[in-house]
Amino acid sequence: METRNVTIILEKAREWFNSEDASLKEIALQAFDKDELICNFKSITTFQKACETLGLYYGNMACIA
Numbered sequence: 001m002e003t004r005n006v007t008i009i010l011e012k013a014r015e016w017f018n019s020e021d022a023s024l025k026e027i028a029l030q031a032f033d034k035d036e037l038i039c040n041f042k043s044i045t046t047f048q049k050a051c052e053t054l055g056l057y058y059g060n061m062a063c064i065a
Contacts, residue, residue: 011055013037 009032016024017037028037044050051058
């Protein structure tokens with residue numbers, strides 16, 4: 001079987017991991033650890049970490065906070 005490499009961003013892998021599609025979940029788990037795919041809200045202890053979790057740029061958000 002021929003293999004190929006692809007780039008998967010964490011956000012997309014989380015989307016696939018949380019989908020109902022078992023094949024997409026498997027691909028997500030091949031690319032990232034389960035701990036990376038599950039958001040642990042207890043680890044969000046600062047505004048900067050909250051921005052990172054939400055995919056927002058902290059520098060832009062800090063001026064309005």
